[in-house]
Amino acid sequence: MSKHRLGEFEEVVLLTVAILYGDAYGITILNEIESRLKRDVSIGSLRTVLSRLEKKGYLTSELGEPTAVRGGKRKRFFKVTKYGQKALQETKEQRQQLWDAIPRIAFE
C-alpha cells in the first residue's frame, strides 16, 4: 500500500501545475485545465484543492508581483515539490501496474 493517495482532481491539478512550470497560478491553471480537458472548474473548487495539496506538502507557493488587471492584487504561484513529484510518479506506476495486469482478451 502506498502512502500517497491522490484524488482524480488532485492529480489533474498537480499535473497541470507541473506543466505550467514557473507560471502556475490560479488563472493559468484554470485555463490549462479548461483547454486540455474541456472541463469547467470553478475558482472555488480549484483553490480548495490547491491549498489542500499545499497542506499535504505536494505544492509550495509564493506571492508574485501585483498587476493592474488584477485590481492591484498579487498572484500566488505554485510549484510541485519533490514530494509531490514522488506522489505523481507513484500514482502513475500504480495505474501502469493495473493496465499491465489487464488480460489482452478483456479489451478485444
Added chain:
Amino acid sequence: MQNQKMKDPPKWALRFFRWFCRPEMAEDIEGDLMERYHAKASEYGQKKGKRYFIRQVLLLFRPGIIDFRKLFFLPNKGPMLKKHLQFTGRQLLNAKNYAFINIFGLAVGIAACLLILLYVNEEWSYDSFHEHTEDIYRITTLENEDGTIRHLANAYPPLAPLLSSTFPEMEQVCRYFPYNLSVKNPENNLLNQESSFFFADSVFFELFSFRFEQGLPEKVLDQPNAVVLTRSTAQRYFNTQNPIGKSLLLEGNISVQVSGVIEDLPDNSSLQFDFVAAMPLVRKVLGDWALHPQHSWYYPPMYTFAKIPNKADAERVMARMDDFPKEHLSARLAAQKSFEMQPLRKVHFERLEGDLEPATSASVLYILLAVAFLILAIGCSNYINLALSKGFQRLREIGMRKVLGANKNDILVQLSVESFVYLLIALLLALLFVQITLPGFNNIMGRDLSLWENSNWQLAAGTFAVLALMGFLNAVFPFLAVSRFKLTNVIKGGQSLTARVAGGGFIKNGFVIFQFVIAVVLLVATFTIQQQLRFIQQKNLGLQAEQLMIIPIRDDSIQNNFTAAKEQFLRVPGVTSVSAISNFPWDRGYYNFITTISGQGKSIEADLQTLLVEEDFISTMQMEMLDGRPFSKDFGSDASNAFILNEAAAKKFNVQSLDGLRINMSGVAEGEPKIGEVVGIVKDFHLKSLHHQMEPVVLTVAPVSYFLDNFVIRLQTDDLDQYIGQLSEVWKNEISERPFEYFFLDEAFQEFYLKESRLAKVFSYFAILAFIIAALGMFALVAYLSERRMKEMSIRKILGASIFHIIGLLSKDFLRLVLIAILIASPLAWLGMNEWLKDFAFRVDLQWWVFVGAGLITLSIALGTASLRGLKTARVNPVEKIKQE
C-alpha cells in the same frame, strides 16, 4: 482589455467575498477573480462577466475558504471576548440582586411562554399527521327542526353513496359509526364493554393515515367480518399472542376476525377509537335496516368524510352542496336536512352537536398565547427597565472604556455579550422550570405534553429566534440610551448628567404601568371565572345530582325485564329509589315528536323536546312540582295518558291552569299517537350545562320499555364504594352478563365545565406569575432609586423626616403609576370578562367589588414591595451616607 469603460464587478459580491474569505487566501483569490472577470467580460460582455463573477463568488463560499469565525460573528479578538465574559461575570456578582431579578423574571416569563406554546403547538397540530389532511372534509348535517337549526357533526348512512355518485370530484367517501358494545375473547372469556368501537367503510385506512403494525391499510377491512385493533387493545385481549386471524365476539354472538393492528393513536387525532370493524357488521349489530337507503335517514349517525384532492374542486363541490338535498333527496328530507363541508383541520376547533372528542375553541388558544406573550413581555420589560437604570449607573464605566480606546462597537458587543449570557442562564433556568411544572400543567390541561419531542423543533427554533432578538434588543436599548451622552460629560459626571438621566422616565413609567395593567386584568379574570364556577356549583339545578347513579342499559333483554331488575336494585340497602330515563340530552339532545297542546280554547302544534321516563323518575331525581302531581303507578294509566310540562314549556304556552289541558303526541308509540292530559308542571331542571338556555320540555312515561336506556338510581349512604360493589354483584348475578358500567350524574355535570375550570386555574397561576415578576421589577426600581437618592434622604432624615415620610417619598411615584394601571386595566378587564360570560346562559353579573378588590390587592402588593425596600433606605444611619465622598 484596455477598455476604459470596463466596469468593476458587482460591489456587493466582492464585499461579501472579502467578508467571508480567510485572510491568508483573500488576496490571491481576489486577484484571480478580477483577472478572470475582466477576461470573461471582454470576451462575452459585461452582463455575462458579472454573472460569472457572482457565480464564482458563490462557489467560493465553501468550507476550506470560509472564515468560520466571521460567519458566526465571533469577534476575531478572542482575548477581548474573554474579557467581556469576565466583565459580565463581575457585573453579575457585583449586583447579585439585580442579576437575580433580571434572570429570574425572564426565566419565569420564558417558562410560562414555553408551556403555553407547547400546548398551543399540540392543539394546532391536530389531525395534521394524515397524508391527505388538507384534502379531507367532513360532511356535517344541518337539521331544521321547526325553525330551530341543529348543526350535527354526523350524517346518516345513505348520504355517502349518494355523494360519491353525485360528485365525481370526491375521490373517496368514507363513513364511520361509533358504537358502544360488548366484546369478548372466546378463548379466555375476557369480556368488556367497549365505548370506542367504530364500524367503517373499507377505505377508512386509505383516507386516514394511521400507522400499521400488521396488515395492509388497503386490505384490512375488505372482509365483511374484519376488525382492526390498536396496539394496546390487542394487548388487552390477546396479551402477547399474535392477534392476526383470532376471533372476537361482539354482543356475545357476532364473530369477527382480527385482520390488522395499528399503532396506538396519536394524542392529536380527533378520531379516537380502539376498534375499527368492517361496515357490513353494522347490519348484524343493529339489524338489516341499519344501512337501508331509505330507512336509515335518522339513525345510525355516520360520521362521513370525503377526500377531494383539488382545492378548486372542493370549492365547487361546496357551492353545489346547497342544492344537493333538493336534487337528490325526497321533498320531506330536503326540507329537514342540508349539508356542509368542514375541512378536517377545523374539526378540532369547532364544536358541533355529536362530536365525540372535546373541541378546543381557537379563541381560547389565542387568549392563552396572548397571556403567555404578555408574561414574557413583563419579564422583558423588567430586563430593559433595569438595564436602562443600570446603564446610567454604568455611564462612567462606559466612559472610561471609551477613553481607553473602546469604540462604539466594542461597547455594543460588551452589552450584547452581557445580555446573551443573562438570557442563556435565564433560558436554562426556564427549561428547568418547564421540566418541573410540566406534569402539573399536563394535569390541568388534560394533556400529555413533553418538552423533548422531535415535533418541537419548530418551537425550539422559534424560541431561539425570539431569544436572539430579545438579547439584541436588550443590548441595543441601553446602548442607545447611553451613547447619547458626550464622553466628557460622562467622565465629569455632575449636575447636568443626573438631570438628563432623570428624564428617561417616560419609558420606565410606561413599562411599570404596562406590567401592572396585565397583572390587574389577569387578577380580575381569575376572580370572575372563579365566581362563575362557584355560581355553577351552587346553582339550584332543579334536581339532586349528588349520589345519583346512572347505569346505561344496552340490551333489550334488560329493558324487557325492567321491573324485575328494578326490584333487584331496590333490595340493595342504601338504594332509596330506582327509575329510568330515555337519554340524557347533553350529548345527543332530546327526542322530538310532533306534539299538539290543546284545551282552554286553543290548540298549538309544536316540536317539543321530549324526555321519556319511568313513573318514579321525578321523585328519584328529587325534582320539584310547581303544580299538579308527578307520574305515579297509583293512577294506573299514567303510562298511557299522562304528560308533565316543565316551567319553560308552561311559560311558552302561557299555561295558567292545568284544567282540560291535553297533549297529542305522534310517533312516540307504534301506530296510534299518544293522547292524554297534562297532570303537572315541574320546576325547571338542568340536564344540560348552564351554557344553554332553558328549553321547553315535556316529560312522559315511555310507552314501550325500548326507550328506557338508563337506570337512574338514588343512593342514600356515606359509603358509596361498598354499595357500588353490592350493585355490581346484583348486576352480575341477577340482571345481565354484560359488564357493569355506571357513572354519577354530578360527575358528568362537572365535565361540562372542564374548559372553564382549566382556564380558571391557568389564569390564576399566570396572575400570580405576573404579580411576582412585576413586583420584582418594582422592587429593583425602588432599590435603584433609593440608592441614587440616598444622600437626599439622609439629609431629610437629619432634618427630622420620619420613616413613613421617607417611604412615602420613595414609593409615591410608583403608587401613582399603579393607580393609573388599575384605571386602564379595569375597563379592559370588564370588556373581556363580559364577552367571556356571554358563553353562559346562566351567569353571574360582573361585580364592582371584584375590580375594587383586584385594585386593592395590586396596590397593597405595590406598596408592600416599595416600602420593603424603602424601609431599608429609611433606616440607614444618615451619617454613614453623608460622610462618604
